[in-house]
Amino acid sequence: MKLKSKLLLSCALAVAAASSTPALAQTEIQWWHSMTAVNTEWVNDLAKDFNASQKEYRVVPTFKGSYDESMTAAIAAFRAGSGPHILQVFEVGTATMMASKGAIVPVGKVMKDAGEKFDPSGYVPAVAGYYTAPSGQMLSFPFNSSTTIFYFNKDAFKAAGLDADKAPSTWPEVVAAAAKLKASGHKCPFTTAWQGWTQLESFSAWHNVEFATKQNGLAGLDARMKVNTPLHVRHIENLANMAKQGLFVYKGRGNVPEASFISGECAMINTSSGFYGNVAKNAKFAYGLAPLPYYPDVPGAPQNTVIGGASLWVLAGKKPEEYKGVAKFFSYLSSPEVQSASHKRTGYLPITTASYQLTEKSGFYKEKPGTDVAVTQMIRKVTDKSRGIRLGNYVQIRAIEDEELEQVWSGKKTAKEALDSIVSRGNQLLERFQAANKS
Amino acid sequence: MAAEKRVVFRSAWLPWALLAPQAAVIAVFFYWPAAQTVLQSMQQSDAFGTSVEWIGLQNFANLWDDPTYLASFSTTAIFSILVAGFGITLSLLLAVFADRVVRGTTFYRTLLIWPYAVAPAVAGVLWLFMFSPSIGVVAYALRMVGFEWNHLLNGTQAMALIVMAAVWKQLSYNFLFFVAGLQSIPKSLIEAAAIDGAGPWRRFWTIQFPLLSPTTFFLLVINVVFAFFDTFGIVDAATSGGPGKDTSILVYKVYYDGFKALDLGGSAAQSVVLMVLVVTLTVLQFRFVEKKVNY
Numbered sequence: 001m002k003l004k005s006k007l008l009l010s011c012a013l014a015v016a017a018a019s020s021t022p023a024l025a026q027t028e029i030q031w032w033h034s035m036t037a038v039n040t041e042w043v044n045d046l047a048k049d050f051n052a053s054q055k056e057y058r059v060v061p062t063f064k065g066s067y068d069e070s071m072t073a074a075i076a077a078f079r080a081g082s083g084p085h086i087l088q089v090f091e092v093g094t095a096t097m098m099a100s101k102g103a104i105v106p107v108g109k110v111m112k113d114a115g116e117k118f119d120p121s122g123y124v125p126a127v128a129g130y131y132t133a134p135s136g137q138m139l140s141f142p143f144n145s146s147t148t149i150f151y152f153n154k155d156a157f158k159a160a161g162l163d164a165d166k167a168p169s170t171w172p173e174v175v176a177a178a179a180k181l182k183a184s185g186h187k188c189p190f191t192t193a194w195q196g197w198t199q200l201e202s203f204s205a206w207h208n209v210e211f212a213t214k215q216n217g218l219a220g221l222d223a224r225m226k227v228n229t230p231l232h233v234r235h236i237e238n239l240a241n242m243a244k245q246g247l248f249v250y251k252g253r254g255n256v257p258e259a260s261f262i263s264g265e266c267a268m269i270n271t272s273s274g275f276y277g278n279v280a281k282n283a284k285f286a287y288g289l290a291p292l293p294y295y296p297d298v299p300g301a302p303q304n305t306v307i308g309g310a311s312l313w314v315l316a317g318k319k320p321e322e323y324k325g326v327a328k329f330f331s332y333l334s335s336p337e338v339q340s341a342s343h344k345r346t347g348y349l350p351i352t353t354a355s356y357q358l359t360e361k362s363g364f365y366k367e368k369p370g371t372d373v374a375v376t377q378m379i380r381k382v383t384d385k386s387r388g389i390r391l392g393n394y395v396q397i398r399a400i401e402d403e404e405l406e407q408v409w410s411g412k413k414t415a416k417e418a419l420d421s422i423v424s425r426g427n428q429l430l431e432r433f434q435a436a437n438k439s
Numbered sequence: 440m441a442a443e444k445r446v447v448f449r450s451a452w453l454p455w456a457l458l459a460p461q462a463a464v465i466a467v468f469f470y471w472p473a474a475q476t477v478l479q480s481m482q483q484s485d486a487f488g489t490s491v492e493w494i495g496l497q498n499f500a501n502l503w504d505d506p507t508y509l510a511s512f513s514t515t516a517i518f519s520i521l522v523a524g525f526g527i528t529l530s531l532l533l534a535v536f537a538d539r540v541v542r543g544t545t546f547y548r549t550l551l552i553w554p555y556a557v558a559p560a561v562a563g564v565l566w567l568f569m570f571s572p573s574i575g576v577v578a579y580a581l582r583m584v585g586f587e588w589n590h591l592l593n594g595t596q597a598m599a600l601i602v603m604a605a606v607w608k609q610l611s612y613n614f615l616f617f618v619a620g621l622q623s624i625p626k627s628l629i630e631a632a633a634i635d636g637a638g639p640w641r642r643f644w645t646i647q648f649p650l651l652s653p654t655t656f657f658l659l660v661i662n663v664v665f666a667f668f669d670t671f672g673i674v675d676a677a678t679s680g681g682p683g684k685d686t687s688i689l690v691y692k693v694y695y696d697g698f699k700a701l702d703l704g705g706s707a708a709q710s711v712v713l714m715v716l717v718v719t720l721t722v723l724q725f726r727f728v729e730k731k732v733n734y
Contacts, residue, residue, distance in 0.1 A: 068698070068699045071486075071701070072698050072699075072701065075486050075487055075488075075701065078487050079487065079488050096485070096486050096701060099485055100485050100486055100487040100489055101489070102487065102489035102490070103485075103486075103487035103489050250591055250592055251573070251591070252591050253679060253681065259573075259574075260573055263573070263574075265573055393700065393702065395699055395700045395701075396696070396700045396702070399680075399695070399700075402679075402681065403680075403681060403682075403683045403684055404683070406591075406592065406681055406682040406683050407682070407683045409592055410592040410593070410594075410682060410683075412683070425507075428501075428504075428505075432501065432702075432705075435483065436483045436484065436485060436492075436704075437485055437490075
């Protein structure tokens with residue numbers, strides 16, 4: 001009895017405390033994100049500047065853990081009837097968000113309902129295409145986009161008697177450079193981060209071959225994997241041979257291998273353009289940025305690379321005036337000045353053509369050579385094979401890519417066996433996703 | 440058998456009332472989520488749960504069709520046997536030694552109990568740092584003596600890494616129980632044996648070890664449950680299930696598919712399989728191993 005009355009009392013107190021907070025005149029917009037370190041400050045500054053620019057709305061950014069953690073948190077919150085207005089979702093979560101029709105509001109609709117100007121054609125095609133549904137409607141707001149590029153250690157190149165001003169631009173040149181580096185005593189001539197993203201996904205778009213059917217999944221949920229073509233097998237075999245000779249050293253999944261480039265252990269690495277900030281700050285050697293290597297005998301190569309990074313999704317079930325605030329905030333983020341400043345600050349891509357031109361005019365690319373590599377790899381006319389890769393159960397497919405490629409590097413499987421296995425295991429997941437998300 | 444000294448409640452409702460708080464806790468924190476899991480294992484839904492479809496046993500059929508899932512049963516078996524085996528043996532050894540320490544007993548015990556306060560994921564990261572092929576202290580030392588350590592590509596070494604982390608994490612818990620068990624053995628028994636001329640080795644095997652058997656049995660059950668359920672944090676931090684699927688134990692896949700890949704139906708089905716497996720194992724242990732226990 002006593003316990004019960006105590007409980008009641010504390011409940012009453014909690015209610016009293018909640019209702020006694022003064023009603024805010026401003027409408028609050030909750031924004032959950034996954035930006036860490038210097039990028040947290042960037043996100044906070046964006047919200048601060050927007051909040052200072054007007055009085056009606058207040059954007060509140062909250063860090064909710066890594067990309068998958070914040071997505072899980074938002075899903076749990078949504079199922080419990082709450083959740084943020086804006087959620088930052090990484091590119092591999094895009095298909096999941098798109099399929100969750102009842103849970104999201106398309107960004108185009110948010111803007112139109114609020115009467116805000118919004119022009120999807122102003123975005124870089126490879127970026128806009130990625131977040132656009134097969135119906136042509138843009139579903140989420142492109143925010144931080146990156147792509148895969150090539151970094152090399154100029155000091156190590158010099159020590160090996162290589163031309164430090166010219167990065168190897170083709171895979172045969174990479175092999176030759178790696179051999180020279182090894183001969184000069186380098187223990188790890190070449191490594192790669194995000195092996196699935198760089199060596200299979202971006203590799204496919206860069207050579208203008210399909211990674212999956214149905215325009216790599218952009219055109220529908222009935223897409224199926226196609227990564228076991230002779231070109232893919234040839235590339236993975238090539239890397240496996242490099243691994244055998246000690247020219248390519250496997251350093252782990254995700255972005256873990258990046259540390260081995262910063263420390264000087266590995267002389268060349270394929271990874272995200274978003275790695276630039278880290279290199280610029282922490283590398284104790286001269287470094288260079290270059291486009292991804294390609295095979296010169298493949299017609300159409302190099303084409304363009306695919307994006308990584310994240311976009312902002314608007315969740316359903318909120319009040320109309322709150323959506324107005326979201327639209328206002330997106331308008332603010334779309335201005336070329338804000339976009340160009342963000343691009344220079346973070347190394348993420350300028351996602352509108354206008355902001356790219358603005359950045360170019362400011363002389364930024366001349367000042368910091370190499371920062372335009374990612375941009376020029378992206379700002380191209382895309383083909384149906386290179387527009388982007390958007391698959392259901394993508395997170396698991398990435399894990400399968402890791403698992404199978406590891407078996408190749410350790411010599412347990414041949415390139416062909418591993419790629420066949422990626423295709424068959426990936427297709428099972430795609431079939432299941434299609435069944436679970438019938439429209 | 441001597442007459443049982445059993446206290447019987449006269450009232451019909453009092454025992455139930457006294458049980459109620461505990462029953463409520465178990466219902467809310469165990470039965471309810473477990474029932475939810477069973478329900479979800481027969482559903483297929485999108486991540487946000489906006490469309491839910493009943494698909495019967497399809498999720499289980501998918502698991503059955505997945506050779507990598509079946510392979511992870513043997514991975515899990517190896518992992519659990521190693522963790523429970525090494526965990527119990529090492530902690531028993533330490534407890535017996537600690538029991539014989541004359542000076543600074545508290546100091547030794549405190550040090551040995553410390554790792555229990557460490558979260559599994561942190562334990563995984565600690566061991567990963569020591570064994571990281573490029574920067575790890577232990578990996579470096581091993582290379583000095585000519586042993587190439589690379590758990591990124593060597594499955595056996597990756598398994599060794601997570602076993603070490605899991606054993607280390609669970610060592611304190613086992614140790615605590617063994618120390619308590621050893622202390623509850625009457626000193627007179629051991630002294631009598633010593634007077635009769637039994638050495639420490641003999642005294643341990645014929646007196647202490649049999650009298651410890653209830654503790655050992657309890658720890659066996661607890662350690663198997665620990666290895667099956669509580670180790671996903673260690674695996675996630677240390678190896679992420681790799682290389683290939685060499686350290687992808689069942690519970691790690693449950694965690695991965697549910698919380699990272701957002702396939703709740705599939706993850707729930709795996710939970711149900713795991714639950715059935717552990718219940719069966721526990722029943723078997725009680726049925727067969729417990730017979731060898733002297734209370």
